Structure formats: structure tokens, C-alpha cells
Amino acid sequence: MDRSPASRPAVPEEDIIEAKAFIDLFMIAPQTLVDQTGFACMQLGTGCAISLPSAPAIGLNRILGIAALDDLDTAYEWMSKRVGRRYLQMSAAITPQQKGDWIREHGLLAEGNGWAKLRRAAPRTPLTHAGEVITRQVNGDEADTFGSMMCAGFGFPTNLIPLWSAIVGKDGWTCFFAELEGRPIATGAMYASGGYAWLGGGATVPEFRNRGAQKALIAARLNEGAVQGVRTFVVETAQPSAGEPNISHANLIAHGFEQIYTRMNYRFPDGS
Structure with missing residues (x-):
């Protein structure tokens, strides 16, 4: 099995x-939160392994x-020493035979339909949003x-409020x-670096869902990113299926995003 530097596979910019x-x-998480929750992250090349056992979301484990x-x-060795539900995420499009063998050898099993990865270029002119919601x-x-709103929207425990509060203004x-x-009903975040931007943090207060808040937030982030010099926006959401339509996916497609691949979630075996 060739593992020479020249053969090292490229990671999609959308994942980077x-x-x-x-x-x-x-890096910006409060130290008290890191100490209390065991939050940890190891950077490897352009990627990382991240672990926050008290967070129910795949994204933090x-x-x-x-x-x-x-x-x-x-x-894998680092993550195996962690606790909770842990996953390897990998695009189905860049999982050749040797990667498939590696995944099977380590006992990882695909869970669910995976995540849809979407991308679009910056808008050439500012986008507008019609409706009663403003951003x-x-x-x-x-x-x-x-x-607080992000934790409530995603079902995170309240002790993780400082984690999401910390990104404001950074x-x-x-x-x-x-x-x-005049009342905040939904959140959205954008992280920009090197001409790319990642969109996340889209959470809506339950009683105000289906009022157009996330559509408005998509447009707001695209507009602000373009002002900041972002050339390419990326985002991910659950892969829709015939029996389970995904409103988030539909909203992104309606705003000019294109699905470029599906990234599978491979769960670590229990007890690893």
C-alpha cells in the first residue's frame, strides 16, 4: 500500500x-469550558480530529x-481514546478501495444518508429577501x-452556551x-479565510420556524461575505432522501448553491 508523500490524496477545499x-x-473556546467538558482538538495537515463528548452533534465529535x-x-488512535459517539467523515467520491479497506478494518460503519456538501460563488450583486423577517x-x-439561541436550536446542553458565544466578534x-x-428568532454564522467562507450555526426558535428566517440569513451571509472578499461559499446539511425532504437543503439550492458531493458519516465501534 503506497503511502509516499507523492501519493498523498488531496483534501477538497470545501472540507479544508x-x-x-x-x-x-x-482555539477561541473559553479555557474554563475546555477544562469542564474535556473539549479537545488535534490538527493534522489541513484537517482535524475534534471531540466534545457532551455535545450531541456529529460536527463536534x-x-x-x-x-x-x-x-x-x-x-483514529487519538479519537479512540476519547468517549461518546465519534465519527469519521469522508466524501464518497474520494473513498477509493484502500480507504474502504481501512474503514472496514477499523470496524467503522456508515450511519444514515450522510451529509450533502454544497457550494456557490459569491453573488455579483447584493441579494434581496422579501418577507417580514429582517437580519x-x-x-x-x-x-x-x-x-443561548444556538444551543436551544440545536438541542445542546446549556453549559455549551459559552462556546458559541465566544465566536461573536472574533x-x-x-x-x-x-x-x-425586533425580536431575535434565528441565528446564523460565517467563518471566512483565504477567499472561502463556511456557513453554519443556522438555528431558529421552534415557534418561529417556517417564517423565512433561514432564507434571510443565507442571503445576509452571502452579501456580507462578498463585501469581505469571499469568492466561494460552502455549507453542509443532511443528505435528503425521497422519503425525508430537507428544508435546509431546499433553501440552499434556491439561493444558488449546488451540491458537489455527499460525505458519509462512519461511526466508531462502541467501546473503541
């Missing part, structure tokens, strides 16, 4: 910017942006409100509220 965002999220087998071995950037003194990050009659 996402990994950068989560590495930065770890996974290996991402790693394709070389040597790096996968290192990440604005989050002010520094509203960081706790932003973090270099590379731009955070938004969607408001209805």
Missing part, C-alpha cells in the same frame, strides 16, 4: 475551510478533512443571547440574527 472553522472554534492513510491512523449582525453585548467570524418585530 470547514476544518479551519472548527479548529478556530476550539469527528475526524474531518483527512485523507492520507498515515494521518487517518494517527487521528442584522450580532453586537458584542449580545453574545450570550446568540449562544476575527474571521461574522454572526447574524434574524428578527421579527
